[in-house]
Amino acid sequence: MRYRATVAYDGTAYRGFQRQANTPHTVQAVLETALSHIGVESPSIIGAGRTDAGVHATGQVVAFDMTWPHAIGSLDRALNANLPDDVVVSDVREADERFHPRYSAVSRKYVYRVYVAEKPHPLRRLYAWYHARPLDVPAMQAASSVLAGSHDFTSFGSPPAGTNAVRTVSEARWEENGDDLHFAIRANAFLYRMVRSIVGTLVVVGQGRMTGSEFAGILAACNRSLAAPSAPPQGLTLVEVQYVDE
Amino acid sequence: MRYRATVAYDGTAYRGFQRQANTPHTVQAVLETALSHIGVESPSIIGAGRTDAGVHATGQVVAFDMTWPHAIGSLDRALNANLPDDVVVSDVREADERFHPRYSAVSRKYVYRVYVAEKPHPLRRLYAWYHARPLDVPAMQAASSVLAGSHDFTSFGSPPAGTNAVRTVSEARWEENGDDLHFAIRANAFLYRMVRSIVGTLVVVGQGRMTGSEFAGILAACNRSLAAPSAPPQGLTLVEVQYVDE
Structure with missing residues (x-):
């Protein structure tokens, strides 16, 4: 199942949104780590915008695929419990399998x-x-x-x-x-x-x-x-x- | 000569305003270090309020004694050039020798x-x-x-x-x-x-x-x-x- 979510972050501590080799300090990397902590084996986050180092977001949109056997309302709580306090996920919902945060925007x-x-x-x-x-x-x-x-x-x-x-x-x-x-x-x-x-x-x-x-x-x-x-x-x-x- | 100044700071990184043994992370300590960098031998800063760790200020008032042989307008620039960017001094002026930021407030x-x-x-x-x-x-x-x-x-x-x-x-x-x-x-x-x-x-x-x-x-x-x-x-x-x- 594909999910979409809104992500807010303080970009100060990050080398930008997009995952990079040699640093765990990207927003994508901390989101994927949070997904792995709640049981996703090879987590892959797609974001709507590749914000640069130091750039913030209140309305970034991401998508990811996973199986979540519980109520949808508990997924954002599970993710936020595994995220640092400068990254907050909200409005998690099921999305069409063709939904792509960047191409669909x-x-x-x-x-x-x-x-x-x-x-x-x-x-x-x-x-x-x-x-x-x-x-x-x-x-x-x-x-x-x-x-x-x-x-x-x-x-x-x-x-x-x-x-x-x-x-x-x-x-x-x-x-x-x-x-x-x-x-x-x-x-x-x-x-x-x-x-x-x-x-x-x-x-x-x-x-x-x-x-x-x-x-x-x-x-x-x-x-x-x-x-x-x-x-x-x-x-x-x-x-x-x-x-x-x- | 006694000077007074207004100090703004982001308290996030500090253990509070007041100098403490065993940590350089107080606002008073970074202000005194800045004074020492511009030639004050035993710098001593007095503040109006002893804000706690994590508490911010936009209108803290401090006093210090020194000899500043240049124009008064250059003293805040000299201090700010020696301060981290989460502490900013403004409105530096000469004060009466009896001026005390706490007792005079x-x-x-x-x-x-x-x-x-x-x-x-x-x-x-x-x-x-x-x-x-x-x-x-x-x-x-x-x-x-x-x-x-x-x-x-x-x-x-x-x-x-x-x-x-x-x-x-x-x-x-x-x-x-x-x-x-x-x-x-x-x-x-x-x-x-x-x-x-x-x-x-x-x-x-x-x-x-x-x-x-x-x-x-x-x-x-x-x-x-x-x-x-x-x-x-x-x-x-x-x-x-x-x-x-x-």
């Missing part, structure tokens, strides 16, 4: 958090990107408007080998709440590093060192070397993955 | 954070107390109203040896923001464990297992054995210390 939503303050804030340092100087949020929002729609996002990330870089962005919005800035972006799928690359470049706009039309020009140029350095990982959270049946 | 304010959700949240686990079941916040707020004023708080904490347990609370208020609950409490001073003991007992009220008048009875009884177990440290933050000249 129709959209993903990420949030990137930035905060602006005179001094860095120790309680935010693991979950947001600190800036000492004010950012022009209306300018960042205006520049973001060119992201909506289908574009070749080569300037902001790398597609898997042999595939194209066209992605369809359905939402790209900055929100300002005091000194807290959130950038929410939804797309059918994302290139590797795409959100962090876009945010890194939009922040240059917010600093007044790039105009909105220069930002639009970078998108149009399809040239990876034109983007600003990527924003650091700790500000990024995978918040939602949508499927066609939802 | 006229009030302290703490915030205790609780959140209620179906599952624990990995990104909040270090900064709030998780509850799976709803809490009756209006009942907790109503029960809190007896805290205001001067009372013997023996039921909720221990005074230093040879002193009394009378403290004057000027603010005690719950705020609810979605699934996020904040308890803000201000007093002239606090007993050891007082905020966590009060919160631990108020949550029992919120769970419907104690009435507001039973809570008032515990306060009036001056009997430390009547309080519920203390709330865990990670929900607590020292947010402000006030002085008479401010």
